[in-house]
Amino acid sequence: MTKKQKKVLIRIIISAVLVVGFNFIPVENPYIKLALFMIPYLIIGYDILKKAVMGIIHGQVFDENFLMAVATVGAIVLGEYLEGTAVMLFYQIGELFQSYAVGKSRRNITALMDIRPDYANVEQDGELKQVDPDEVEVGSVITVQPGEKVPIDGVIVSGSSTLNTSALTGESLPREAAEGDEVISGCVNMSGVLRIRTTKEFGESTVSKILDLVENSSMKKSRSENFITRFAKYYTPAVCIGALALALVPPMVNLLLGNPAGWSDWLIRALTTLVISCPCALVISIPLSFFGGIGGASAKGILVKGSNYLEALSQTAYVVCDKTGTLTKGVFEVTYMEAADGVSKEELLEAAAYAENYSNHPISKSLKQAYGKPIDPERVTDVEEIGGHGVTAVVNGRRAAVGNVKLMKKLNIPYLEPEKTGTEVHVAIDGRYAGYILISDVIKDNAKAAVLGLKSAGVKQVVMLTGDAKKVADAVAEELGVDVVKSELLPADKVGEVEKLLASKDKKEKLAFVGDGVNDAPVLSRADLGIAMGALGADAAIEAADIVLMDDDPEKIATAINISRKTLRIVHQNIVFALAVKFICLGLGAVGTLNMWWAIFADVGVMILAVLNATRALKYRQ
Numbered sequence: 001m002t003k004k005q006k007k008v009l010i011r012i013i014i015s016a017v018l019v020v021g022f023n024f025i026p027v028e029n030p031y032i033k034l035a036l037f038m039i040p041y042l043i044i045g046y047d048i049l050k051k052a053v054m055g056i057i058h059g060q061v062f063d064e065n066f067l068m069a070v071a072t073v074g075a076i077v078l079g080e081y082l083e084g085t086a087v088m089l090f091y092q093i094g095e096l097f098q099s100y101a102v103g104k105s106r107r108n109i110t111a112l113m114d115i116r117p118d119y120a121n122v123e124q125d126g127e128l129k130q131v132d133p134d135e136v137e138v139g140s141v142i143t144v145q146p147g148e149k150v151p152i153d154g155v156i157v158s159g160s161s162t163l164n165t166s167a168l169t170g171e172s173l174p175r176e177a178a179e180g181d182e183v184i185s186g187c188v189n190m191s192g193v194l195r196i197r198t199t200k201e202f203g204e205s206t207v208s209k210i211l212d213l214v215e216n217s218s219m220k221k222s223r224s225e226n227f228i229t230r231f232a233k234y235y236t237p238a239v240c241i242g243a244l245a246l247a248l249v250p251p252m253v254n255l256l257l258g259n260p261a262g263w264s265d266w267l268i269r270a271l272t273t274l275v276i277s278c279p280c281a282l283v284i285s286i287p288l289s290f291f292g293g294i295g296g297a298s299a300k301g302i303l304v305k306g307s308n309y310l311e312a313l314s315q316t317a318y319v320v321c322d323k324t325g326t327l328t329k330g331v332f333e334v335t336y337m338e339a340a341d342g343v344s345k346e347e348l349l350e351a352a353a354y355a356e357n358y359s360n361h362p363i364s365k366s367l368k369q370a371y372g373k374p375i376d377p378e379r380v381t382d383v384e385e386i387g388g389h390g391v392t393a394v395v396n397g398r399r400a401a402v403g404n405v406k407l408m409k410k411l412n413i414p415y416l417e418p419e420k421t422g423t424e425v426h427v428a429i430d431g432r433y434a435g436y437i438l439i440s441d442v443i444k445d446n447a448k449a450a451v452l453g454l455k456s457a458g459v460k461q462v463v464m465l466t467g468d469a470k471k472v473a474d475a476v477a478e479e480l481g482v483d484v485v486k487s488e489l490l491p492a493d494k495v496g497e498v499e500k501l502l503a504s505k506d507k508k509e510k511l512a513f514v515g516d517g518v519n520d521a522p523v524l525s526r527a528d529l530g531i532a533m534g535a536l537g538a539d540a541a542i543e544a545a546d547i548v549l550m551d552d553d554p555e556k557i558a559t560a561i562n563i564s565r566k567t568l569r570i571v572h573q574n575i576v577f578a579l580a581v582k583f584i585c586l587g588l589g590a591v592g593t594l595n596m597w598w599a600i601f602a603d604v605g606v607m608i609l610a611v612l613n614a615t616r617a618l619k620y621r622q
């Protein structure tokens with residue numbers, strides 16, 4: 001409990017004791033009785049009264065503070081001191097409960113996201129000093145000891161260790177890291193001492209980006225939240241007018257008919273309806289549910305950038321996946337090489353690896369890996385990467401072109417047709433064909449389960465888009481059981497395919513695009529929902545996507561959808577439950593069968609149940 005909450009609790013206890021005590025003192029004089037009850041009433045209610053007055057001054061009259069102030073002051077004016085004070089008391093109990101619940105889910109999220117580093121160790125005059133990570137300049141060497149968090153992204157200059165990425169990915173699988181490896185801030189160093197040369201400022205490091213994202217996620221409101229805000233804007237004044245009418249109209253009608261007016265009876269009924277109609281259960285429990293859903297998702301390594309995206313996710317009917325890096329590992333292995341006459345296989349591979357030096361496409365990485373030797377960057381100039389085709393560059397003073405059949409056609413270079421299947425990388429040097437390298441990618445172990453998971457989460461169609469050759473694409477699609485496959489697409493064609501689907505689907509159905517963030521930013525932003533996976537490493541993906549899967553696990557897509565569905569179910573339960581109870585009670589209050597005690601129990605009770613229900617969104621089990 002925070003200090004503020006403790007203070008409220010103390011006020012609740014004092015005023016409750018006083019109310020109960022005074023109720024047993026037989027005081028006949030109404031003025032003394034009023035004076036006595038004013039003590040607990042003001043102890044418990046002064047801040048609400050103040051907020052109500054401030055609201056009126058600032059022109060925002062109709063809020064729940066106003067409702068409570070009018071209802072309780074009204075009750076006291078009518079001589080119902082006990083009821084007036086009790087309503088205020090229970091209202092405060094409910095508020096306390098709710099602020100406790102909100103604080104708790106917030107703490108839950110921060111605990112889940114316990115990745116904020118407090119310091120970085122920098123060597124100064126032969127000693128390690130703890131400094132604010134914000135003050136560490138790019139290129140400094142920091143030391144991370146076992147048990148500490150890596151504070152800033154960088155490259156290991158000495159040492160080796162196992163890193164725990166569970167706070168980032170929700171997965172407890174440790175990762176080995178040694179000299180030369182890139183490390184991402186937010187991981188926990190488990191065994192050895194690491195010295196890391198920072199490659200980014202703290203503010204640009206993965207951990208800062210993730211924290212920003214989580215902290216800002218509540219700014220993007222869902223439609224349900226906006227609905228409730230708008231609803232409360234009309235609902236509260238409407239209720240106040242209704243209550244006023246209830247207080248005035250029936251007594252006047254009575255007078256006209258020559259009956260006793262019954263002013264105080266109707267006034268009590270009007271005040272009771274005011275208490276019942278307080279919309280707090282809705283106003284608080286809906287954002288809280290979304291908050292919980294986003295928190296529960298981040299515990300699984302799924303970052304959702306706003307409630308609006310969580311809501312859209314629950315309506316996902318089409319999932320369009322990129323192949324390379326999303327459904328396949330994107331780690332290619334060279335399986336075959338065929339060099340043209342006069343070219344050796346070594347020359348072929350060397351030209352390819354050099355030309356690819358600056359690319360971060362998965363194909364490029366595997367060619368460099370297969371080459372195995374260090375690359376002298378001074379021997380590579382004029383690099384041009386052509387999306388969906390490949391790269392061209394000047395290597396050792398000769399023009400090299402490395403890419404697929406499309407690239408060869410574009411450059412008018414005749415090429416050999418490989419017999420074996422695999423992703424083809426053709427190489428040309430100075431306009432002459434030099435041969436091809438066949439590489440093959442491996443389907444991720446759980447890609448098939450991921451597709452099945454999407455189907456059972458209620459996704460209508462799973463589509464795979466790829467720039468790879470048709471033969472390769474069809475084989476993968478067949479194995480995974482995706483519904484539709486489109487191959488040999490340029491990045492712009494992928495946008496076109498997504499647009500076609502967007503145009504043909506129902507408006508209520510949402511289309512999610514899942515990619516690995518390598519050259520698919522345009523599609524990520526065009527789809528209703530952009531999901532980037534494998535964000536540990538590709539920070540472009542963190543920015544371009546609406547939802548970020550921290551690791552490479554495609555099964556998380558279905559997990560995310562299931563979490564969103566559960567959250568939305570909770571939201572709808574709360575809306576229906578709260579409104580139903582309110583309307584029933586309003587009816588009963590208006591005809592006079594419900595007294596103020598029941599009213600306050602209905603109000604606080606509904607709120608507590610709704611808040612408890614909302615906190616369920618935080619927990620998700622497969």
Ligand code: ADP
Nearest residue numbers: 323324359361363388389390403404466467468
């Ligand atoms: P996808 O991610 O669906 O495979 P990409 O647009 O990333 O699609 O790539 C499409 C195709 O373009 C690849 O299969 C490959 O043939 C070729 N390509 C793209 N970039 C490169 C590169 N850097 N080196 C060689 N070939 C490339």
Ligand code: MG
Nearest residue numbers: 322324518520
């Ligand atoms: Mg790709």
